[in-house]
Amino acid sequence: MRRLNGNRHFFEGDTLFVNMGPQHPSTHGVLRLLIETDGEVVTKAEPKIGYLHRCFEKSAEGVSWEGVIPYTDRMDYVGPIGNEWPYCLAVERLAGIEVPERGEYCRVIAAELQRIASHLLAFGTYGLDIGAITPFLHAFRDREKVLDILEYVSGARLLYNYIRIGGVVRPFDEKATAMIRDFLSDLATRLPEYHQLLSYNNIFIERTAGVGVITRDQALTYNITGPNLRATGIEWDLRRNDPYGFYDRFEFDVAVGTGEHGVLGDCWNRYIVRLIEIEESMRILEQAITMLPTDGPFWNYKRNLKVPPGETYARAESARGEVGFYVVANGELKPFRVKAKSPCFCALSGFPEYGTGMLLADVVATLGSIDIVLGEVDR
């Protein structure tokens, strides 16, 4: 004890403060958790955010209406389509722009592909958090195919800038739909493998069932949305409850926690909701590629767009929950104000409440299961 004099408080007191992050393998980016531990038990966990703050809202005031879209991509960088869409919805509503039918279908296809890609990533990285390395690479193998499809239509592999104001930048053509068909038939055989490898693995169930429970009340209090909310058994999905785009034309189920293992709202249920959502997205995709018109306009493009004064709030269901944009226009070429509502921020804000009083390993499991993207938390 005397020898380590550089860190005198190291062995004093009953509890130990540990900085988990910003450089830590399982904080999913640059989150810093200030953790107070009593032995292995975490008595306090406080998220410190802001390490990835890039002034999105201020930057958005300085660029054209179209120019904001790439910035929205960089919020949730593993599911950018889910951010582009609500922003475009808001601007279209303010400017009174109609989206052509083909464009709407392309948006649905892109968004559902994106949801699958994002959930695959969540599945893989959650495996890593629990200590299983193999599912991660299997998930990436399949996610790669989604990236190929989206690269084919948008030219980019990560930040697509695909959904534009008034439509999409390029439609899904025959080759793209063929790629999607291939991908769907592939993924249908992979999902049972995933369940075998991770979902129903006994160690995995032991690690996640009943751990990090977010109750219904907590979820509603903290405005938690998306899979984290649905895992508590509440059937709330903007695609169903506040339909935008053409989502009212498709048949799909809202995935909710099954409660098969553990209790509703725990890590296992949050995890399984994402895997069920992949299946539901596959259903939507199958319908969408048959309903997709093969010709016709797809982008109602307005050059030098000026949006008449007004304000609105538009929201959409991204892979992580409700992404919303409150947009104020004052008749200029640029937005006057863009305010983003981030589902990850809401989910993380409740962490001190549901992420404490457990073992250190459980904190990692809980943090992984809410599937946050720090780019969206900090914006």
Added chain:
Amino acid sequence: MISTLVAGKLTPLLGTGPAWFVTGILFAAIFLAIAAGFAAVAVYAERKIASFIQCRLGPMEVGPHRYEDLPFERLLPAGLGRLVNLLLRVLGFFLSLLLFPFTRRIGMPPGWYGLGTLVGDGVKLLGKEDIIPREADSELFRLAPYIVFTATLAVFAVIPFGEGLVAARFDAGLLYLLAVSSLGVIGIVVGGYASNNKWSLYGAMRSVAQVVSYEVPMGLALLSVCVSVGSFDLVAVARAQRGWIWNWHILSNPFLLLAGVVFLFAALAETNRTPFDIPEAESELVSGYNTEYSGMRFALFFLAEYANMLVAGLVASLFFLGAYSTGLPYLDSLRLLQPFVLLAKAVLVVLLMIVLRWTLPRYRVDRLMTLCWKGLLPLALIALFGVSLVAAQETLLSASRAWKAAWFLITLAFLSSFLLQTRKGLGPMPARTGVPPRNNSPQAAAPTAVVATPAAGERKPR
């Protein structure tokens, strides 16, 4: 030494005369070579197996890309250089046959399947800056890797690699084995403490708890073998398993089979391998006790981990899988074969550990302890009790062939039922039972007072 080999006496090779010091050094060098060589092979195998499980190729790039690029033709006389290249081509062809299941390709590809990665790793680790954190306790920090590595290496001394091929024969070989192999944890604690890093400390503390706990079932499992043999001497343990395959302990009676299973789990925990790798759980503790280590000191920890795996494999083969016996009495007289038989069995055990690592998630600390004290310990006690009963039967009633055959058949029945059970567990997953409620009406179950905005009012419903 040679004469001992030829005469096949059971005197240890490490003699007692003045040559003791020299032979000691010699053996240390041999064991070091075995451990380091095995580490290289195991690292490569681990990477290739991991990549096979994960649908990728693994290391493929680092290595000579063309035979002509190799320096032999430049350095050697023309004909000889070409001959060496030709030999390498033949070697590459056979190597590619060996690696075919992983690579699906015959003929050495450019990069030699990344074999050069091993050399690259070695050079990197040797050449890296040796960092000792400013606030660390530098003496202890430097000492720790050597404790870990020495403890691992010292275990080799008592392991009989063949008839008469043992460096030091103890009457209390098992006690030495348990005592020395548990010394390594001291190094881990020292390293974790001296790093002055909270994650390292966590890793060290977890390691102590884990290793000390798992030593109990492991000791009991090994003890049941010694009860069966009637000796602590590892040479005696090995000799008891000569002859036909049913003399192997794991097949000789069901209680020893149980002890073998207990030992396998305990060995996984002792070597800090997944699913029990909580001391270095990278998603929780960054890297555990070796977080602050780099360069050669880290390499020593790393080497010790692989040497530990080899030791676990060797001990498992020695105590349960028939030691250096092939299971066919005719082959056992081939003395030169024996070390390779033992090593091959050990490598098989290590391969099992590698496959487990890339398949399973990690246990949680408290579950790990529960598994040890409430799961493995009772099982180990049952095994010990059962083995004692069998031993009593052999001494009091009879040790006839019929009894042996009966126990062998019972063991086979247990083993096959266990394997069948496992096979069933690995079969196709049944359909998910808890299907979410199917509900297609758009207004379904709005949880709060939030109402759907009329944004999509004019659209055609489907």
